[in-house]
Amino acid sequence: MSQGPDRHARMDQLIASAEALGLRVAFRDLGRRHGEAYSSGIVFINHRRTLCRQRVTLAHEMGHAHYGHDWSREHDKSHDERLADQYAARLLISPVEYALAERLVGEHPGALARELGVTRRLVELRRGDFERDARIFQVVDELRAA
Secondary structure, three states: OOOOHHHHHHHHHHHHHHOOOOOOEEEEEOOOOEEEEOOOOOOOEEOOOOOOOHHHHHHHHHHHHOOOOOOOOOHHHHHHHHHHHHHHHHHHHHHHHHHHHHHHOOOOOHHHHHHHHOOOOHHHHHHHHHHHHHHHHHHHHHHHHH
């Protein structure tokens, strides 16, 4: 999946989605940082990082924009970072792609991350979504049966 010829096209699609949110994406050397976002709507992505890291970083910054996180005010940074990561996981990992990847490489989060072209953290967060969904469906089925 992540190894296919469409990985650059996927980045182009992600950039188009970011622009639809009102973000402007630019690439530059940011040293050790993966990315930077500014209240003006510009997001800088470190061009020296892997394409995987660039995609994850852009999706994460899109999460901050989606939730309207305002860094100029007091906020719960760890909560906001988790929300942005969850947004990125949902954006970059579809249930179908996840299932296909799991068939190919098994359940190991690192192997899944490599196959899906994301980070292990995003795989683990997305897996949590699927587990929550399964519990919800189980409760709904039990209520229907009652």
